[in-house]
Structure formats: C-alpha cells, structure tokens
Amino acid sequence: MTVQIKPYKKNFEYGYSFGVFPTMELLENRPEDVIKIMVMEKGLENEGVQKIIEKCRREGIAVEIADKAINRISKKENNYTVGVFRKYTEHIVPGNHLVLVNPSDMGNMGTIIRTALGFKVQDLAIIRPGVDIFDPKVVRSSMGAIFKIRCEYFDSFEDYQDAFPENNIYTFMLNADYTLADAKEIKSEPYSLVFGNEGSGLDESYFSGLGKSIKIEQSSLIDSLNLSIAVGIALYEFNR
Amino acid sequence: MTVQIKPYKKNFEYGYSFGVFPTMELLENRPEDVIKIMVMEKGLENEGVQKIIEKCRREGIAVEIADKAINRISKKENNYTVGVFRKYTEHIVPGNHLVLVNPSDMGNMGTIIRTALGFKVQDLAIIRPGVDIFDPKVVRSSMGAIFKIRCEYFDSFEDYQDAFPENNIYTFMLNADYTLADAKEIKSEPYSLVFGNEGSGLDESYFSGLGKSIKIEQSSLIDSLNLSIAVGIALYEFNR
Known part of the structure; x- marks a missing residue:
C-alpha cells in the first residue's frame, strides 16, 4: 500500500498510532497490519522507541526517521514515534458485548474501549452513525487498547440483533424499569450492554421491549x- | 473588580464559564461571584441565552454583547455566552470526601467533579500540586458542576488528615489489601476516597498504613x- 503521510482523514485506508505506548500495542497485537513505523531523530535515545525499533527489526517492519512527516501530521503534541497501519475490518464474536448507539465523542470512545478491555468485554458493536474508531484521537485515548478488541459497525440495532439473537439485551437509560443494583438478579450471559449517544441517550420508543432497561441511580x-463513566460502572457491575 | 478579557491564566483573580449550560449553573449557584455575562450577538435568538439574560436582569447582573472579547478568549469553539466570575476559595466540610493527590488532567477533573456530585459527594480535597479547578477546561468538562461542589487545596496529605482526623481513609491503588467487592464489609462513614495522579498513582510507601487500600479488580x-472511570466506579460502590 502506498501511503502519503498527511493529516488523518476518515476516508484514508490507513491510520496512525501516535506515541510510544499505543504504537507498541499496535506492533504487539496487529503486526500484520503495520505499514511502517516513523520515529523522530530526537526520540532515538528513548527507551520505548528503542524497544519499538528492535521489535520492528525482528519482525521485518520498516522504520523511518521522519521528523518532517511526524510534525506534519501531529497537532500540538510532541510525538517520538508514529505507527502507520492498514485499517482492518472485523467481526465481533458470540459472547458478552458492549453496544454503543451513535457514539460521537472520540475521547470518550477511547476511554470506553480501554475500560471494556479492563472488564474482559472484547467485542464492541457500534450502531451507525458513529465515531471513526481509527481516528488518531480514539487510538490515543484508548492507549492502544483499540488493537486488542474486536469492533464491528452495524447499520441498525435490528441488524445487530439479527446477528446475535441469543444475547440478553440491557438498555441503559434514565427512565428505566430496573436499577443497576438489580443487576445481580437480572443479569444473564451472554449479555449486551446498550448505551445511547452522549447527548441524547437512547430513544425510548425505539428501545422499549427490546430487553431490560436499567438506570444507574x-x-x-x-x-x-x-x-464513559456510565459504561465503566455498568461493566464493573456486570463483571462482578 | 476590573477585569481584562484576555485568554485565561492560572494567576487571574477571575475565571470564565464557556457555554450556555455551565454559565446557567454559575448564575444559579454562585450569583454573588458573577462579574458579568458576555453574549454573542448571534446568540441572542438562542433560548438558553435568553434565559440567561432574563436571570441577569432579575439579579441585577451586567450583560454585554461582546463578540470580539468572546472570540479573543475562545479557542476553536463557538460560544454563545461566557460568564466572567470572581474566583472564590472554600473550605470543605465534615462528611464523605473525595481526595485527589496531584491530579493533572483537566478533562478528567471536570468529569470527576460531575461524577462526585452524581453520587452525592460534594466535598473535594486536592493535594498540591494539582490542576487549577477554575481553568475553563475544567469548568467546561464539569458541565458547571464545579459551581455546586466545595473544593479545597491542601499542601500535603498530612494537612488534610489533620483537618479531618475522624474520616476513614480508603486509598485506591493497584497493589492493595482489599478489592472493591469488599467495600460493603469495610466501608464506614465518614469516608475519604483517595486517588493518585493519572500517570503515577499513589506512592505506596507514603500511603501504607494510612487506611485501607483497595483495588478495583x-x-x-x-x-x-x-x-475518572476508577473514581466513578468507587463512588458508585461506596454510595450503594
């Protein structure tokens, strides 16, 4: 794949991981999708960068000293290293899922991905329209956790449910039949924890009767x- | 107080609330500290801005149409209204507390303040050095919740403990004696939930023996x- 190192756009076939930690996660979890690694000359002394370079050598991955290119695509931050990777599509697998309906905040998305992984939920369904998970802001705020989960977009909630009819649906909303304190009585695996958009939440008429509705008191x-806080608390409670 | 409307600096005696929602929270909770409200001309049609103007009229607070000033202090965002307020110092009161040791991330801080309020913890102690709670980024990410809590800075954890010797201390760290699942057995009011810095956590040697240490599995x-996720989960569990 020929890549032009330009500021990221959603329609690119490749994405960037900024920073040592996310780039190491990329190399460890998706080495087959790495196109190349770029490093800043002044980063060569950095221990993390040195580990990255060693790993690339072992795996036969190209490393370039590319200060200009990194500066061109970095916003304000100081990045010693940037990974360039081929975007990939995945299918989530049967089991417990997190389902986000129309998520729009990139920082939230990264934090949520990281939190889901912390509570062993490795399958994330996004109902469109939703934020681009390969946006560098998401990759960074996930601290590279994005490379350890499976994520699949669905055009509608119905499409998601058709794919996983066996899952027990729990919709999180302010006006709900249950509270999260009831979770230990009502939770049943495999579960799907469903959350709406940051601003508007879940559309109640649409989701009534789909499963059990839960509010966090x-x-x-x-x-x-x-x-992201609501998702974290729900994952914690369902993972008890 | 004479104020010059310039981009915010930590040493200012006044701060800014950007946006309709945080500015309404400012007016409702700290009207005595409002210096003036600025609005954009194009915001005059906005329902929220109209409510703000009405409230200012009732309370005798100055409102200025000040497009240039708002643009001068806004970053990229489009703000219909900005509140200018006198910074205030407060003392936290006896009861349950959240204690943050050297917090450094402004977005996290706002989210944490909002979450604490959601779980009825209205007293926040910050052990210095710590982020400036009046930074517009904190005010905004708190969605104005900053104006509903009490916040006090302490030079050291000892100073905090000297002020509230009756509080039961729970330190959150990865290497801990208890898990959060034990909370229902070990929690005792008034409690202080203590969290370290985003990157480095709590210094273990310093905090050993201070109270009960807890990890979130x-x-x-x-x-x-x-x-912010860890704080949210802990607050949820202690508030059960």
Whole structure:
C-alpha cells in the first residue's frame, strides 16, 4: 500500500498510532497490519522507541526517521514515534458485548474501549452513525487498547440483533424499569450492554421491549453521568 | 473588580464559564461571584441565552454583547455566552470526601467533579500540586458542576488528615489489601476516597498504613483504568 503521510482523514485506508505506548500495542497485537513505523531523530535515545525499533527489526517492519512527516501530521503534541497501519475490518464474536448507539465523542470512545478491555468485554458493536474508531484521537485515548478488541459497525440495532439473537439485551437509560443494583438478579450471559449517544441517550420508543432497561441511580444534582463513566460502572457491575 | 478579557491564566483573580449550560449553573449557584455575562450577538435568538439574560436582569447582573472579547478568549469553539466570575476559595466540610493527590488532567477533573456530585459527594480535597479547578477546561468538562461542589487545596496529605482526623481513609491503588467487592464489609462513614495522579498513582510507601487500600479488580489486558472511570466506579460502590 502506498501511503502519503498527511493529516488523518476518515476516508484514508490507513491510520496512525501516535506515541510510544499505543504504537507498541499496535506492533504487539496487529503486526500484520503495520505499514511502517516513523520515529523522530530526537526520540532515538528513548527507551520505548528503542524497544519499538528492535521489535520492528525482528519482525521485518520498516522504520523511518521522519521528523518532517511526524510534525506534519501531529497537532500540538510532541510525538517520538508514529505507527502507520492498514485499517482492518472485523467481526465481533458470540459472547458478552458492549453496544454503543451513535457514539460521537472520540475521547470518550477511547476511554470506553480501554475500560471494556479492563472488564474482559472484547467485542464492541457500534450502531451507525458513529465515531471513526481509527481516528488518531480514539487510538490515543484508548492507549492502544483499540488493537486488542474486536469492533464491528452495524447499520441498525435490528441488524445487530439479527446477528446475535441469543444475547440478553440491557438498555441503559434514565427512565428505566430496573436499577443497576438489580443487576445481580437480572443479569444473564451472554449479555449486551446498550448505551445511547452522549447527548441524547437512547430513544425510548425505539428501545422499549427490546430487553431490560436499567438506570444507574444518581443524585438529582446532575442531569446524567458522562457516557464513559456510565459504561465503566455498568461493566464493573456486570463483571462482578 | 476590573477585569481584562484576555485568554485565561492560572494567576487571574477571575475565571470564565464557556457555554450556555455551565454559565446557567454559575448564575444559579454562585450569583454573588458573577462579574458579568458576555453574549454573542448571534446568540441572542438562542433560548438558553435568553434565559440567561432574563436571570441577569432579575439579579441585577451586567450583560454585554461582546463578540470580539468572546472570540479573543475562545479557542476553536463557538460560544454563545461566557460568564466572567470572581474566583472564590472554600473550605470543605465534615462528611464523605473525595481526595485527589496531584491530579493533572483537566478533562478528567471536570468529569470527576460531575461524577462526585452524581453520587452525592460534594466535598473535594486536592493535594498540591494539582490542576487549577477554575481553568475553563475544567469548568467546561464539569458541565458547571464545579459551581455546586466545595473544593479545597491542601499542601500535603498530612494537612488534610489533620483537618479531618475522624474520616476513614480508603486509598485506591493497584497493589492493595482489599478489592472493591469488599467495600460493603469495610466501608464506614465518614469516608475519604483517595486517588493518585493519572500517570503515577499513589506512592505506596507514603500511603501504607494510612487506611485501607483497595483495588478495583480488572483484567490483565490493560495497565490500569482511566482515573475518572476508577473514581466513578468507587463512588458508585461506596454510595450503594
């Protein structure tokens, strides 16, 4: 694949991992998709960069000193290394899933991916439209966890359900039949934890009757919890 | 107080709330500290801005149409309104507390403040050095929740403990004596939930013997949870 190192756009066939930690995760988990690794000259002394270079040597992956290219695609940050990788598509597999309907915040998405992995949920379904998981902001905020999960986009929730009819659906919404404290009684594997968009949540009419609706009890002092916090608490409770 | 509307700096005696929602929270919770409200001309049609203007009229707070000033201090965002407020210092009060040791990420801080409020913990202690809670990034990411909590800085953890010797200390760290699943047996009010810096966590030698140490059980697939997620899960469990 010929790549032009330009600021990332969604329609690119390749993406970038900025920083030592995410780039190491890329090399360890998706070596077959790495196109090349770029490093800054001043990063050559860095221990993490040296490990990356060694790993590339062992795996026969190209490493370039490319200060100009890195500066061209970095925003403000100082990046010693950038991985360039071929985007890939995956299918999620049967088991417990996290389902995000129309997620739009890239920082949230990365944090959520990392949190899901922390609670052993390695399959993420995104109902379109949704944020581009290969955007460098997502890759970075996931700390490279993106390379350890399976992620699949679906055009509608129905399409997702048709693919996994055996899953028990739990929809998280403010107006719900159950509270998360009930989880130990109502949870049943394989489960799908379903969350709506950061701003608008789940459309109630659409989701009624799909499964069991759950709210996370919270004070009236705030409108709602941040999406990534709500997902984290739900994953924690379902993983108990 | 004479204010010059310039990009925010930590040493300013005043701060800014960007956006309709945080500015309404400012007006509702700290009206005595509002210096003035600025609005964009094109925002005058906006329902939220109109509510803000009405409220200012009732409370005798100055409103200025100030497109240039707003553009000067906004980064990329499009803000219809900005509140200018006098910074205030507060003392936290006896009860359950959240204690953050050397927090450094502004977005995390705002999310954490909002989450604490959601779980009825309204007193936040920050052990210096720590992020400036009046930075517009914190104010914004808290969605204005900053104006509903009490926050106090302490020079050291000892200073905090001297002020609240009756609190039961729970330190969150990866290498701990208890897991969060034990919380229902070991939790005792008033409690202080103590978390370290985003990158380095709590210094173990320093915190040993201070209280009960707790870890949030997680898979080995990630190094650690994001700080705001860990705080959210702990608050949820202690609030059960």
